[in-house]
Amino acid sequence: MVRYILRRLLLLGPLLFGITLVSWAAIQLVPGSGNYFQALVLQYPQISPQTIAALKAQFGMDQPPWIQYFRWLWSILHLDFGLSFAYNVPVTWLIGSRALNTLLLSLTSLVVAWSVALPLGIYSAVHQYSAMDGVLNTAAFVAISIPSFFSALLLLYAAYWTHLLPLQGLTSVDFDTYPWWGQVLDIARHLVLPTIALGLFSVGGLMRYMRNNLLEVLRSDYVKTARAKGLAERRVIYRHAVRNAINPLITFFGFELGGLLSGAAFVENIMGYPGLGRLILEALLKKDVFVVMASLLLGSVMLILGNLTADIMLAYVDPRIRYD
């Protein structure tokens, strides 16, 4: 197992190299797509071409694209991710200042989504074709059909009319004057809407997934055997069926771990949540290349690690799976 993990981690290097090379090419080599410095003249008509050239040179962007790439590669090997063009501060600071917020939101919605979806999925599989199953499935299909930006908008308007919850951000204006428990409460209040938008609306798919897996398992021979043996129904379901039905979901969970830092962009943008998504979207539109590259790298690492975690968990949950 340890050898397997080491081998996977060793593969990380070449994989990341390939990812960065391709994304660099996608950003910098597309003809006619423009760059950050060109747009300055429209933002600030008085700027001279000399000043633009000097700014460009400052970031090494006057070099041919492949030299830019290898310089960037060389510096990230020294853990220097460069400066943002727009902010002129280290990319690591920019990402660091927002990453924890996104992580917090992603984790709360992950926990909410899974802790709601799994029991509901199990319930509706066990009570297949009951009235409650019908209600749950209908609700699930509605939730699946509503895209997260739209659900965020709906929630925002609900909050606007009811005045119950804050409309934007993660903290109140007077946050700093609150005692520690007030601060925790304040953050919790601000988290409710984005968590629902991001988490609750993904319950639908997850629940359907759990339901189908479990139904399939419940129809298999060993479940019949267990029942025939006279095992209690509870024991049949929770001890045997659910444990097997959950395997495919663990792979899915790995993907979700990979999206912890990048999966919230839409909701962040609508709810004014101070997360990474807003930063990255802006950087992408403005072609703030080092910020985009660093976030791509971060996203890739997260995805790879998420999958690795899922594989390890799978081996742990299912003794039939062996990697050595």
Place this chain on the structure above:
Amino acid sequence: MPGGPTVRFAVISTLLAATLLMPPAEGASAPSHHPALPGLPNPKVMTGDAGRFGGEFLDSQVSDPRTFNPILAQETSSTGPLGTLFDGLVEDNGETTQTEPALAESWKTSPDGKTWTFVLRQGLQWDDGQPLTADDVVFTFGVIFDKNIPNSLADVLSVAGKPVQASKVDARTVAFHTAEPFGPFLRTIGVSILPRHKLEASYKAGKFRQTWGVNTPPSELVGSGPYIMTEYRPAERVRYVRNPHYWKVDAQGHRLPYIDRVVLRIVPSQEALRLLFQGKQTDSYGLRPKEYAAFKRDEKTGNYTVFDGGPTFGTEFLVFNQNSRSGLPDYKLKWFANQKFRQAVSYATDRQAIINQVYAGHAVVQYGPESPADKFFFNPHVMQYPYDLTKAAQVLAEGGFKKGSDGMLRDADGHPVEFVISTNSDNQDRVAIANIMRQDLSQLGMRVTLVPEAFNTLVNKLVESFKWETMVLGLTGGIEPHNGQNVWRSDGSLHMWNPKEAKPATPWEAQIDRYFNLGATTVDQNRRREYYYQYQAIVAEQVPVVYTAIPNAYVAVRNKFGNIHFTAFGGPFWNFPVIFFKP
């Protein structure tokens, strides 16, 4: 602002833009007994109703500041939040648009117009209590013109390509020397002055560009403005408290500003700004013209007033590519270089339809390059092109174009008139304008295709590949026409229809170059106005750019504030130090 290239430059243009040479005197209505403060014998007196102290003002803006370094700040998202931290030697009055004393209490010009001497107020202090002196001013200009610190202020302040030389005369006096007499000097010299005692060390170490980035703790920032930054939470908010060392007083001699604290919330979009205002979580909202009716209707229930500032400085226009380096076929270049063709397009532009459909009626027609918001330089008597398709067809015929029996317009050599209008897809207004123009042009027999594109793609075409035919675009101006020289001079990099010409391609472009040179090197403002009148007349006659409409500026402000004097030039809060919470 969402939607692209017309990046709005509220604060910078306030500093740079404008009109009259002010006599070196103190503020407009100085009472006979001039108020004084201990240690500050000649503070600036701001006019307005006597207000109350206290309160917290809730403001909001789209997107984060990019830097806290005022020399490197370019976009409104940075210049806005920094505007209350730093001051210049002079400032523009938001209502009269005149340049007034600020950190400097007076100035004089030498007879040859090349040397300007400014005297600072006595007893000025930075917000950390250190004295603000001529050394700070000289340091600031040294930084701006440092070759290792590329910044656009250096471009604005260069006269005939040479830097403005600043030298200290004594602790309160600074002399500026320009290579040529410089007409817009007063309008450009009001840049934010930096505290030498805080920044010299990092400057000498060659680290100025990384100094006062947004990763700096706000307590490190030292300024002279009405407020001190106390907190910055990325993507959430900036907080300020009043500066106890500020150098302005009200008419009764009380030290300003009135309002204690300011919170600037950072949100992702214009929609979020609107939502926060309507949810009563912010105190003002700059509304778009088409939102006017809805906001006017809810004035009472929302407890706010919608102020009308008249036309803004924003323009939206169609420009024709006349650039022989563009790779366009010669016959197309010939159309676009044909004055009659361009005039016909202008006649065929239904500006009233644009005003009604895009701006819900809240805009004014535009024919020349300057906005009527510019009370001093705007020339109202330029050639006009009222909507008239018959007239347009007639002008096209004069230009050698003929409409065939198939309804297709053809040039003298028989080429059918077909072209593309490009615009940036993220700007709904522009797409709508281009569509209205396209419909009328097809009535003239032109086959016009509208291509909305990504903003970056459009910019690349405009400034690098030149591969475009016509474009609907917008730019934001100010009141100083000289600041448009990058657009209007034939060697300008934003001379959109034919950038960076080695020498003027046409006689009328040579004329405009001449008037811009004269306008830059003449100090007498009335003569400058004559030159810029001429340039506006030429542009309107030649129509390299078909202007459409200028939207009006509106802002909604809660009724609880006193001394609001909204103008399109100064915005709602140009006199923020005297704005107060009404009892």
